[in-house]
Amino acid sequence: MTPISITHYTLTSALGHGKAATLAALQADRSGLRPNDFADAPLETYIGRVDGIDEISLPRDLAGFDCRNNRLAQLCLELDGFAAAVAGARERHGPKRIAVILGTSTSGILETEHAYRRRDPASGALPDGFHYAETQSMHSAAEFVRRYLALGGPAFVISTACSSSAKVFASASRLIQSGLCDAAVVGGVDSLCSMTLYGFNALQLVSSQPCRPCDPERNGISIGEGAGFFLLEKHPLPNPLPLAGEGAMAGGDLINLAPFAPLALLGYGESSDAYHMSTPHPEGLGAALAMEQALSRAGLNPQQVDYINMHGTSSRSNDSAEDKGMQRVFGTGTPCSSTKGATGHTLGAAGAVEAAIACLSLEHGIIPGTCNTQTLDPELGSAIQLQHSSRKLRRVMSNSFGFGGNNCSLIFGTQP
């Protein structure tokens, strides 16, 4: 496929707000997990909570969208100059030529959980002031972000559990290459709620300790929240840039061109396990298929990938299946790690958060470590890195796998 330029991106997670805070944490092998202090679900576990969500207030005209998930989205959109960069793209392309495709698994369900505790005792009705479309609805995340950024292109949510915000890259890439749009804001946002904490707990997938991906003693995930946003555009300008103003003044083609971006989406692969709703295929067949297709679309052989950011949830079955899938495609030599010990599992936002970590790795030449993991499970054969290291990277893969056996692998790279 033709690479799609990433002209801007940002993220937030338990590691902090924005790229600099995230990079500093990765360079210090620091975990952002904390003992669970989420009052809605007082389970004995660790969580990856984003600070400052409660202090966010939505613009007055979007007040109906107020919920933890959209506050987290807004917090993230204002980091690293992302919203301002989108405003620039809006000028270049026009608002209707920019799509908004976001991943989320639970949208604003926390509002509905609260509303169900305040039902009318006689009628059972939900309380006044509950906004279904603007909070509970899956589409709320995309509609809020579209309006916040004043965009007018097609907007929708992809919700395939924990692969949601990886798959948005594939859909946006196709849409841009088809010519129906010139650019897209993609990403994901998922926030803490009772349903995921109690639900994963019911499946016995929540660890009482900070999660330890790929450790022989790993016993479950740590749930987190987070967001990541990317501006994808079709045409990079050549480097060096033409003289300032010339393109814009000419009124010709140049005005529609994005600034040259060093980062690009090189390939994507999507597959299904066809095995079980909540357990991955034990041999990692679906995962391997997604990785192979990403390589094939990018026109790369496995040796040309310098680092793999694993899905690496720290559940016994995921890490084992993913390891088998990686070995099937890459052998045992490609450095890989899971950053979920640092961020927690941000579920529907994990694809975007880890895509942003992949981009940070490329830009700053860092292979992140696998936080909290003491020793490597001897049953795993891949080259899993426990501490971070520095080296020049040209291509990085990010894996995301979700319930329903839904897999997506992405390859990011630096453009010459």
Add this chain to the structure above:
Amino acid sequence: MIDIYLAGIGLCAPGMLDWASGSAVLRGEIPVNSELPKPAAILLPPAERRRSSQATRYALQAGQEAMNQAGLPATQAAVVFASSDGDGENLHHILESLAQPAHEVSPTRFHNSVHNAAAGYWNIATGARTPANSIAAYDDSFAAGLLEAAVQAASEYMPVLLAAFDLPLPAPLHAVRPTAAPFAVALLLMPEPANALARLQISLESSTEASTTMPQPELESLRCGNPAARALPLLQAVASGLARRIVLGWGDNNLVIELSHE
């Protein structure tokens, strides 16, 4: 513009229990009635059938009919499931449990709560390891699903099955998000014209034209009352065998379909 071919249709809706009966209703040959389908989802293995919800069964029933009509093995098609509200019955039970002091969530209900539950069951039932998507865009979920499926079929040059479904939510959710009646529709989209029922040329335009409506009041109520039933004007055009321009409003845009039978 996306140029794509429709090779199979599945329908599971009141008075339109399959495409044969649905197309007769849409041509006006038999009157609209409100008989509810009882989707058996025979595609699913017994264990999964027990765990699956009514919403999943509607979606799978329509999907299977579209694949059978085209005679294409399910393992060859990618799938795009589109639904505004997913499985509301299951969601309601979880929310009720969470509102109790014990907070006990059933593990099966939790794994069924993902928006891509129908897609997951489809893949398990058919053995297809192809890409599976699950999309939501509130009232515009059918337009979003059609755009995604058409772009994927054209750009990846592969068959893509679109299944759009929504069912009425139980109380108290129904009061804040009313859905008139259950509706599931599946369209098998192909990059090539062989054995096609219709050709679809799809583009995004500014929303200057009004959305295409249904001439029959009952069907127009259904179209407005269920996001998946926004497919009805497209289905009526296929059933009638006439070339038509169909406009699906979608925010600031229109998804415009030039449908022909060449």
